[in-house]
Every structure is written in structure tokens, then in C-alpha cells.
Amino acid sequence: MSTQTPQGFELSFAPLAADAERGHPDVVTVMRTQVKGPGGHPVYADATGIVRAEISDRGEVRMLATSTHQDVRRPVGCRALPPKTAA
Template identity: 70%
Template sequence: MARRFALTFPGEPGGHAKQDVVVVEPTGATGPGGHPVYADASGIVRAEISDRGEVRMLATGGHQTPRTPMHAEPLPPSGD
């Protein structure tokens, strides 16, 4: 399992906005599906990622509706 992932999100619907890429690292927690939970440096973007690269976004606050990334790219550990 990768130690970090780059999650690629689509741009805003109805426009030609560029895609957003967020790097997430393991938190040590396990999500509702039993897979590791990853988060960005701010802790706002949280995702459960399976060993097959399936992503389940996890809300971090009330009334949040997280978008699902189009792609999850495994990255080498930071510092490599």
C-alpha cells in the first residue's frame, strides 16, 4: 500500500476550471470499510482508500458534501 496518494478532483461543473490535486497521507485511523484513512495537511480532505485504490471520501464537518476524486495516484513516501 502506498504511503501517500495524489487525489485528482474535477474542476467546477459547467466551466473549464482546471482540476484540483490534493496529496493525502495516512492518519493511522481505519474508515468504515476497514481500510486506512488518509488526510491532507489541513485535515479537511479525508479519504478511505482500499488496497485496490478505491476511494471513499469522508466528511470532516457538518453540512459537508465531499466530491469524489476522478483518480487516486499512489506516490512514494515523502522525502524520497
């Protein structure tokens, strides 16, 4: 396993009860930021900055609230994005 920190992850979330008939999870792509989380691991955020997660080198995810009224959901899956290759 590479010791290089991934630049991004795909986080999969179980559908909310109202969307359960779709049968597939919601997937959010998060990219590495320059911030470290409370556990000292890199923080990753989606393009809007609303979904933020601290992800350890073992793939452990800690969701981080971005507002006081946010109800953070725990992902059911976390997949590192493949590294970008030079063209």
C-alpha cells in the same frame, strides 16, 4: 504489485463549474493517518485535515465528511505517491 500500503496518494477532482475554464483538475495530496475507515482500510488526510478518504489496497476511494455541512466530492483519479528513498 507491492503489498506495502502507500504512505500517500494524489486525489484528482474535476473542476467545479465556475472553474471549468481552467481545464485541469484540482489535485490534493493526502497522507496516511493511524485511523481505519468504516471498511477497515487506512484513512488518508490532507495537511488541513479537511479532505479525508479511506483508500483500499485496490485503490478504491471512499470520501469521508469532516463536518456536517461538508459536500464531499468524489475524485476522478487516485495515484499512489512513490515511496520516499533514503538519502
